[in-house]
Amino acid sequence: MDAVFAGMRTRRKAGAPPRALPARRVLAIDAMRGLTILVMIFVNALAGVRGMPAWLEHAPAELDGMTFPDVVFPAFLFIVGMSIPFAVAQRQAAGDGAWRLQGHMLARAAGLLALGVFMVNAEAGYNEAAMGFSIHLWSLLFYTAAILLWNVYRFDNPLWGKALRLAGLALLLWLALAYRAGPDGKERLAPQWWGILGLIGWAYLYASLCHTLARGRLLPLLGALAACVALYCLTRGHAEATAPLARLLAGQAENAIHTAIALAGVCTSLLFFERLDGNAGARRYALAAALALGLAGAAWLLRPYFGISKIHATPSWALYSAAICILLFGLLYWLIDLRQLSGWTGFLRPAAANPLLAYIIPYIVYALLQTLHIGLPSVLDAGLPGLLWSLAYAVAVLYVVRGLNRLQIRLQL
CATH class of the missing domain: 1.10.287 (Helix Hairpins)
Structure with a gap:
């Protein structure tokens, strides 16, 4: 989850390997990853604060709509997808063959799934008396x-x-x-369920497999994205099907939607960073805008049938979120990499380079406070004080990551 970096010839020989992306770091990807981690910590801390406006809370499951926090998880899935082509290119440049690449992919996905299962089991259902601690x-x-x-x-x-x-x-x-x-x-x-890290693990696994099977080519990857959405639409409501295959496919419907978001990130990396003939910069943005518009259009068409819901992982929620992420990345890339206004991103770099460490720190803090029977002042449970505390806490976590990095603590799956 955390080890994740102009004219391309429009025609490529059949069966040829994907053309590697530029061997340079794209600061906008790091900045978007760091911002996503910062906002994720902020909205998670804010979830327990009373009196917040509706747009700062997750939309209820049955509400046909989405709020600001509902885009945070998709943003992380999108960045995971954007990082896949760069990670593959980096490992290929280091001499990794196909089998080593696939082994690394499986190991990373398995690690995320294991972390997710452990974290979920710590939330509910446990029996402390039987455990003895x-x-x-x-x-x-x-x-x-x-x-x-x-x-x-x-x-x-x-x-x-x-x-x-x-x-x-x-x-x-x-x-x-x-x-x-x-x-x-x-x-x-x-x-019990896979947890956020587990859901990211499934999306990463499937998106990486699609990238491998498509050999890094854009059109097959767009086809895989459409197939993920189609799988959800065709299998919705068939979780209790008697046929084993139908039940299996229905059980993967939500994972397919999460994978579609990650694949949108993969496609965005290819649009922006594979070499393009002619006016590369303008064409990149035109194609990215067309992709965002197409995703938003598909979301609009599907909304009457499935609604917009993060909790139910509906196609419209995923496609609208992916379109927003494409536009946000385009803005960040123009600002940071093209205009060279990158000084402000230094604060985000430790979290961007260590997203897993940044993600688990709030859970470590919570477990430690509970073990020591330390609570926060009640004034921080509501209103403006709670809002400011949540923001300060998110910023503090990023500084903790920086400090842990100096102590040589850096997690990498």
Whole structure:
């Protein structure tokens, strides 16, 4: 989740490998990732604050509409998708072959799914009496294990890093075995749902597979995006189907919608950064605008049938969100990379380079405060004080990430 970077010939030989993207870092992608992490922490903190205007709260599941927070998760999926072609190009430049690329992709997706399952099981259903210790202590040990397992080590002797990873893996396995759930404490650790990280993991896995099968070509990837939306439309309401294949496809409908957002990000990277003949800059923006308009048009057409809902992961929510993300990235790219107004992005870089670490820090803080029985003043639970506190907290987390980086704590799946 966090290791993720002009005329292209319009005709390419059949079966030829995808043309690598430029070997340079695109600051606008980093800035958009950092902004998304900052806003994600802010809206998560704000979720417990009373008296906020409706546009700062997630829209109810049955409301045909979306709010500002409802675009945050899609923005992260979109950035995950944008990063896929650059990550592939970077690994190919380092000499990775097809099998190593696929192995890395599967390992990263599996890591996200595992993290999601652990985090979800810490939210509800647990039985602390059967476990013998509090869920908050269990969570702290889990995050310790995750950091040990996925930290980027810089030891002169690589055996130290391997030993710490093995310790993290052993602790993770012990915590999985120690977990108990249900009224009688006989249930074990299992997916209740996949959690945000798990949903990102599924979308990353499917979008990466589509990018591989399409060999990095734009038109097949657009076709895959359309197929994801079609899968949702055709299987909606068939989760209880008797045919195994129909039930399987229906069970993946929401993952397909999340994948469509990630694929929109993949397509946006190709539109902006694969070489284009002629007036590359103007053509990039024209094609990106056409893609955004097409997604928004499809969202408008599908809305009467499925509505707009983040909770239900409807196509219109996903397509409108993806269109917004394309326009936002276009603005950031023009401002940061083309106009060279990038000084303000330095504050976002630690979170942009370490999104997983930035994401889990609020959960670590919460578990620690609960373990120590420390609460926040009630004045921060409502109104303007709560709003300002949520914003300050999000900014503070980014500074914590910077400090942890200086202590050589950097997570990478």
